[in-house]
Amino acid sequence: MHFDHHYAVRVDWTGNLGTGTDHYRSYSRAHEISAEGLPSILGSSDPTFRGDRSRWNPEQLLLAALTQCHMLAYLHHCAVNGVVVLSYTDESAGAMRTAGNGGRFTEAVLRPRVEVAAESMREQALALHGPAGRDCFIASSVNFPVRHEPVVTVRAAE
Incomplete structure (x- = not known):
């Protein structure tokens, strides 16, 4: 269906x-x-x-959409698999090549920094970036590679 x-x-x-x-x-x-x-x-x-650097440009918005989509898919996978995410930050980057009057993105690199609740969750938290990348609607719609370089840390005991 x-x-x-x-x-x-x-x-x-x-x-x-x-x-x-x-x-x-x-x-x-x-x-x-x-x-x-x-x-x-x-x-x-x-x-x-000739754009205004104080405004969002389409290339930034495309990268933001990829980053948001991966995060939302990832948080879903973590929630249904018992991985408790306490914080998530991603400083992603994209590359575009232009030639003549055209151009295209050649890749995007997502760099999620995830904090989980327990050491026992670290390995699965790393692994869940794979299914999240496959399930991201935006990543599935683009014609360039979207790579992931995740880092997972564990919240220190208070």
């Missing part, structure tokens, strides 16, 4: 500086991303492509 899920977002370009796109340098890449009932996200292009 399968289920279809549908998502909707709106993107509004807010970068018309008065003359529209009459020249490559005449417009801002500023835009707003919104969805019903959610706060807006201020977006732009990467600063390399």
